[in-house]
Amino acid sequence: MKIALGGDNNAFKLKGIIKEHLENQGFDIDDYGCHSEDAVDYPDVAYEVAQAISEEKADRGILICGTGIGVSIAANKYPGVRAALAHDVYSAERAQLSNNAQILTMGAQIVGDQVAKKVVDAYLNVEWAEGSKRKVDKIIEQEKQFVSENLQDVVTKGC
Template identity: 40%
Template sequence: MKIAIGCDHAGLQLKEAIKIELERLGHEASDVGTNTCDSVDYPDYGQMAAQMVSSGKANRGILICGTGIGMSIVANKYSGIRAALCNDVQTAVLSRQHNDSNILVLGARVTAQELALKMLHVWLDTPYEGGRHQRRLQKIKNIEDSVKDG
């Protein structure tokens, strides 16, 4: 699977650990940056990764900033994106089962690396359940379409 991954300066160390794990698992990590600890603006990197997922250039995405809140806001501006800020294994599982999340968002300042890697594994491995959840996702898509159309 091709996975777009991006972060701001606060998420750099966690991004690098996740990239190693993705590659170990056989996934292609498409790194959109940042690649230094210099202060940057998270929307610049969230936008690049979300655009890749929205356009189909990547199957899924992972975004990391200090808390994950900013990256979640940015990513969810894009059509077809269901970015989920997860803080524990259960929310990572449910984000896939119930919401078919296609971007995992993590807060590097509030999530330990070991937990983040556990969440990554379950997020990658958990299938979308469909069924009653599809009706809800369709309602979200309808809202997205109506806002886009003005």
């Protein structure tokens, strides 16, 4: 399984720990940064990981910032992407089982290293069984409708 991994400077240390943890398990990792403790805006990294998921360059994504909230909001702006914030094993499992979330987000200032590893493992070790397919389909359809309407506005109004 190919994992798109990214984080801002607040998550630099934890991202490295998660990357090593996943590589030790044999996962193929694409690291979208950041690659130092220099300041990086979390939306930039989140958009890169979301784009990789959207273009099917990775099977799943993991994004980390200080709280996990910022990268979650940013990634969810990318059409077709579902990112879920989880700081515990149960939520991480449900992100995949109930919502078919392609991206897991976490906060480096919220979870410790060992908990983060368990959360990541819980997320990656389950597959969507389409149990909530009707609900996920509603999300997808609403997004398609919104994107379609806005594209029509751009074409019509020239904005």
